[in-house]
Amino acid sequence: MAECGRGAAGGALPTSPGPALGAKGALKAGAGEGGGSGGGGRLGHGRARYDSGGVSNGDCSLGVSGDEARASPARGPRGVALARTPSPAAGPVPRDSKPGGLPRRSSIIKDGTKQKRERKKTVSFSSMPTEKKISSASDCINSMVEGSELKKVRSNSRIYHRYFLLDADMQSLRWEPSKKDSEKAKIDIKSIKEVRTGKNTDIFRSNGISEQISEDCAFSVIYGENYESLDLVANSADVANIWVTGLRYLISYGKHTLDMLESSQDNMRTCWVSQMFSEIDVDDLGHITLCNAVQCIRNLNPGLKTSKIELKFKELHKSKDKTGTEITKEEFVEVFHELCTRPEIYFLLVQFSSNKEFLDTKDLMMFLEAEQGVAHINEEISLEIIHKYEPSKEGQEKGWLSIDGFTNYLMSPDCYIFDPEHKKVCQDMKQPLSHYFINSSHNTYLIEDQFRGPSDITGYIRALKMGCRSVELDVWDGPDNEPVIYTGHTMTSQIVFRSVIDIINKYAFFASEYPLILCLENHCSIKQQKVMVQHMKKILGDKLYTTSPNMEESYLPSPDVLKGKILIKAKKLSSNCSGVEGDVTDEDEGAEMSQRMGKENVEQPNHVPVKRFQLCKDLSELVSICKSVQFKEFQVSFQVQKYWEVCSFNEVLASKYANENPGDFVNYNKRFLARVFPSPMRIDSSNMNPQDFWKCGCQIVAMNFQTPGLMMDLNIGWFRQNGNCGYVLRPAIMREEVSFFSAKGDVVDPYVYVEIHGIPADCAEQRTKTVNQNGDAPMFDESFEFQINLPELAMVRFVVLDDDYIGDEFIGQYTIPFECLQTGYRHVPLQSLTGEVLAHASLFVHVAITNRRGGGKPHKRGLSVRKGKKSREYASLRTLWIKTVDEVFKNAQPPIRDATDLRENMQNAVVSFKELCGLSSVANLMQCMLAVSPRFLGPDNTPLVVLNLSEPYPTMELQAIVPEVLKKIVTTYDMMIQSLKALIENADAVYEKIVHCQKAAMEFHEHLHSIGTKEGLKERKLQKAVESFTWNITILKGQADLLKYAKNETLENLKQIHYAAVSCGLNKPGTENSEAQKPRRSLEVIPEKTSDENGD
DSSP, X not given: OEEEOBOBOSBEEEOOOOXXXXXXXXXXXXXXXXXXXXXXXBOEEOOEEEEOTTOOSOOOOEEEEOOOTTTOOOOOSOOOOOOBOOOOOBSOOOOOXXXXXXXXXXXXXXXXXXXXXXXXXXXXXXXXXXXXXXXXHHHHHHHHHHOEEEEEEOSTTOEEEEEEEEOTTSSEEEEESOSSOTTXXXXXXXXXXXXXXXXXXXXXXXXXXXXXXXXXXXXXXXXXXXXXXXXXXXXXXXXXXXXXXXXHHHHHHGGGHHHHHHHGGGOHHHHHHHHHHHHHOTTOOSEEOHHHHHHHHHHHOTTSOHHHHHHHHHHHHHHTTOOSSOEEHHHHHHHHHHHSOOHHHHHHHHHHTTSOSSBOHHHHHHHHHHTSOOTTOOHHHHHHHHHXXXXXXXXXXXXXXOHHHHHHHHTSGGGBSBOGGGXXXXXXXXXXXXXXXXXXXXXXXXXXXXXXXXXXXXXXXXXXXXXXXXXXXXEEOOGGGOOEESOTTSOOOOEEHHHHHHHHHHHTTSSOOSOEEEEEEEOOOHHHHHHHHHHHHHHHGGGBOOOOOOTTOSSOOOTTTTTTOEEEEBOOOOTTOOSSEEEEEXXXXXHHHHHHHHHHOXXXXXXXXXXXXXXXXXXXXXXXXXXXXXXXXXXXXXXXXXXXXXXXXXXXXXHHHHHHOHHHHHHHTTTSOEXXXXXXXXXXXXXXXXXXXXXXXXXXXXXXXXSOSHHXXXXXXXXXXXXXXXXXEOOGGGTOSSOXXXXXXXXXXXXXXXXXXXXXTTOEEEEOOOOTTOSSOXXXXXXXXXXXXXXXXXEEEEEEEEOOSSOOEEEEEEEEEGGGBOOEEEEEEEEOTTSOEEEEEEEEEEEOOTTSSXXXXXXXXXXXXXXXXXXXXXXOOOOOSOHXXXXXXXXXXXXXXXXXXXXXXXXXXXXXXXHHTTOOTTSOHHHHHHHHGGGGBOTTSOBSEEEEOSSSSOEEXXXXXXXXXXXXXXXXXXXXXXXXXXXXXXXXXXXXXXXXXXXXXXXTSTTHHHHHHHTTOOHHHHHHHHHHHHHHHHHHHHHHHHHHHHHHHHHHHHHHHHHHHHHHTOBOTTOTTOOOOOOSSOOOOOOOOOHHHHTO
């Protein structure tokens, strides 16, 4: 499941008018913050789990979180998937040049093309506009001394409102009113063992209204020798962060807290800011001009408005009854801290800094490994980051990363949400052409609507620069024997065919080297067809691919083989045509659609007859592997259609097949190219939802590139994932021969939508509350959860809107394929409705995905989520009623049950250990060890428990008498280690049994029809047997994959335990150099048969 948390942004936003089957996902969303160094906004974590009955090949998790400056929780070392809704980031941005707005949301699929009057607006995301920002531990302590109202949670759903405060001497935590004596309504700071974030105690878990309590606002104080818990809920995540951070400082520094607070006044950051002031104050006057002070701060944080900085200085002077505009060093430092501190980043820093005001190399290594998912991390990498982003010389020399350096890093391209590996071609490009989704344009020549809109060559330039690999040319006879391009029977303007071919030749491979398909809709006379041929041969030359298809092949060539080639998709004369011209069906898509729909509807006798026209042989010979043919029905196509023949489907017909024959449509698209074009009824050039057809494997879904909005956002976002080369490899389940698949003035009131787009079961959306009249500091403090069944086809879209009773206005959006999300704390660049990046407008997000490293979780597929207490469910295989085949599948049932038991025993044991550590089920074991390590230390810091790392499976050894609660942790840890050991030592054997059954079953694949017929199966029963066979094979593949992922996760768990034990100094002396056990051999799925082996 995927979780997203609060969003934080670093500045102002522009406002524009207007094969895994079965998955779960959760998303949490939160607040926006601005004014931080570098700007940016943030989203929260989440996870996505894949499990659909027995048809499953893996579990996955997505976590996205966005913490607003004042809303970011100070989370302890845990991997809980917290995400908060994103928020736009720093700095005013020019308004989008094209006015347009998004209507109010009423369904999952929405478009944003509503035109609205332009209004001057900007949105700046910064927090606490009227309160002092939290930028240091002393701010937290001071706030705690003043006190705040918290909810005290007890068992049986009892909740009490109490006022909590820290004694002035910082020795006790008190609350009032209370029935207890005032001396009893307190907890001594020195008795506090731990401060936990989230709902991670027995009282929270068993409380009847726990679901109504925000994870981000909950925290627990563990105190006393019996580890009692004081469970509290703050009114906001900001307040929770303040108390968690302050209490952790008090625990760490004890009686030296005052000294620590005083020394923080001369910390590295303050010295650096003072040095900047001195560089401006060259005459050593002790003050600088307001103009210079404003400019200096703005240079450090371009997202801040000049007016906001000036206002802050004036407010400071007014509070001191000071006249004049000179700025002293103390005033400069105070305003800098106030405006350039991102509290959510500060809370994140202290979470990993062991309660210091900076990160050292080891702290940064832990952050990079646990959150950002950086593999093979070392101190050199940490130092490189510090030297690159730390602004102070002291920090660079000492290897310390201050809050400003940490902010610079998090807002840098290194922390963008988009995985840089996907910025270049990263998929296998040697598969048949039919195995890819292809970025495609409809009526490419139009730049407005398709009825009256102008035609222009800029349409081709824009589409090709955007990575489009299939463009349309609707060619008609023109004056002076020059063919022209326009939409026939409409009032659209015309452009000369030759000019378009010139532009295509120039830009064909501007954005991608892979083949470009020219969809030629030919309405010309023979005479002008010859002119078309002359222009294409002369201008395109060797780029034209005219090689005849190989009759012995079964699939189209690959994009890799066709690099630099232009393919012509058009009608082609039959091979027995001996003349210089011949008769073919017309290519009028509207007429073809009417003809097909007429055949489907028996009540429509007066359907449009098929038109025919004369085709020049020279033009026909330019068509090689993309011959346009008319679709009849699936069974006919399976038998007679050639692999180089392409059918076009009107969206109405394609939708009909997608709903009524999804399985046939998917299987058809495994070998043949299918092009889907918008209905002629879309006279406004609106777009269909490409996901509706991608889910059935349709490769060429033609979009109106001239029309921005949700559907084009999905298309653009989808094709980013493979270097924007225009080709995206379809999921394996869509390629394998045997697989089962079913397819207001200046006032802004912002809110955020987080949307999941994919197959129908995955489509979902959640919106935050509206933050009224706050464009500077929108804070949402909300959590969302989504379930995802097919991550390979899923996309995540973040949309920021302005709530308006007349009609909500679009501010910015970003759409990203699920598979391209990077884990950890990332920067999301917001885009305008037309796709331009908005300056200083971004979301700062946290992402946690359980099938990848980072994000607070190990490399896994969502296996850490414990099942409910209901009886265990095992994947079931279907009966074919073919005795010999059923016997093979019957032999697979025991290893499937064994595999399920190994996986679930392991994950249940791991989750039990995590809960005792005080963390949620999505935390990783490294975070668990870090959380319990303080409990394993005695009063003199000597270990009460150590880990023996000399064995492959680390064991805990008691070094002294420990409380029962610690004994329980040790016992649960031992049980977890035994389950990890059982999985590692038995996984290979069980895996081999499943693979053996899969291979044995595949021996029947080619002759299944004949075997079924001999068994007496006919028609419907025979078809059902074939479907059941495919289902069973998919089950076996999925179970083998799940076991492979489980073993990989287990090995990763052991590595994390080893690494954390050494980092915390809990390893038994002399065992720190031992390594976790390595797998005896890797678990690999059996290879698929090639097309030749299948005889297809």
